[in-house]
Amino acid sequence: MEPQYEVVWPLGPVVTEEFTPAPRLPDLTGKTVAQLSLGSFRSDDMFALLREELTSRYEGIKFIDQAVIGPIHGLNEREVIAAMPSKLKELGADAAISAVGA
């Protein structure tokens, strides 16, 4: 009879901290939207077009330029991401759009 092998799991447990997602925003009127750029693949062009579209739909909507936060993918991304929570709060961001994963 062929030997039987009892084997163990080669993966590891996922180590995610629990958290409560941010409340949703059904209306962007008068809101401030942070633009978070990966810094390439035409993300600046994407933001320019989205700003145009959203401005035409929502009165008083404001945008935080991606250069203010800094590129979220790059040499300094660790520092940019570490500073992001306080920066978003300081700048009064109500929402964030990131672009583009490519």
Add this chain to the structure above:
Amino acid sequence: MTAERAGVPSVSLVATTFLRQGQLVASALGITNPGIIEYQGHPTVDSDDVFEGKIRSMTDQVVAAFASEVATNEKSNDPAPRDIVFKGTLDEVQEHFYDQFWSDGMPIVPPTLDRVEEFLRYTDCAPTEVLGALLPENRAATVWNVAVNGVMAGCRPEYMPVLIAVVEAVADPLYRVQDAGSTPGWESLIILNGPIIKELGFHAGPGLMRVGIQANTSVGRFLRLYLRNVAGLRVKKDIATDKGSIAQTFNVVLAENEDACAELGWTPFSVQRGFKPGENVVTVMSEAYLTPPIYTAGDKAAEHAAEIRDIFGGSCSHWAHMGLSQFFPLLMVGPAIAEVFAREGWSKEDLREYLVQNAKMSARSMEEDAYHIAQRRMDLNERVRNGELPASYGESTDPERLVPVFLPTDKDHEIGIVVGGDPGRNQSKGYVQNHRQGIPVSKPVQLPSNWDQLPKKP
């Protein structure tokens, strides 16, 4: 995800091929239905009209995503380390592991409890010790699952201290293991230094980068298997989390020829990495691509240096625009070539600095290479004016002006040099590192207190 955790609802635009990876990463970080909006296709190959049409049409989805509730993950029912997850014959184990995406497509050694425990004899670390969490799946790297994957890869138990050091290196945030599945398809390269090379039978001579020697091959395979199973970087047909476009596959361990270094009066690579000679050190770095074989001839160091400059520098030049951020290419110098340099009093540092000073390319080439990767306009003169680059990159506006391939050596830019290969040949080779992804990270190999008493095969 950072914005979400900070209380700011967020939406992400993602190109089609990264859609699944974005969802998996969000899931690994706690959200089951993230606000991800698909850019159909890829923005770099669309005309301006098509690009504009797509973005404008995505606006409705952006608005809807801000309004939609997101759900967090339920607690998963992962097996405990010692749980038996499958029982079967050798063939049945192979099929099961392949179907579960736990293998690399080659037969694995079944990870039974007794085999795993044999590996654990070769470390003083507790099996439950967590070495880090590996993105994108954010799974715990533990001493236990290092042993499990080491068994599977065909390693010998005595390789366990090396395996732990390898995982400590890739778990270091500096390594950016989450980028190990990025588009360039780079592969990790393990460099080994110290007496452990001979003690465990690693090969540092002719054909050292070929599959065939158990130590070099199985440890190299182990890392690729580990990145699949614990980091979650898998090629899985249409739902791959490893986004290497064409990619490549595991490198065997590069064990430096330290005997040759000693004969030449050259320091081992580990010393360049900040360790003392004679320490057992693992360094892991990314390797995006190899140079051609670098043949050099002549009895003068300058002749060899010039040819290495042209071929190694020329190969690195295609990645030089990326390397302006961080760049750690590696040059393996054949022992006979290293001897020519050493004879004239050149150290590894002298050769490195010669390459930094003398490898040049046209500014036009560098700017064009940058454009073709991400349609990102690069203006070297502008970057000089902004203080981001030294004046040597902006000495005129002539696009054919020559600019350095390598920035001056500093903490973010350094050419590594190792000695290896056939001492009877005149060949060297380069390993072009992938800029800020997979910068070299070095860890000491920690041996257990009873190492000398434990059986090992040299």
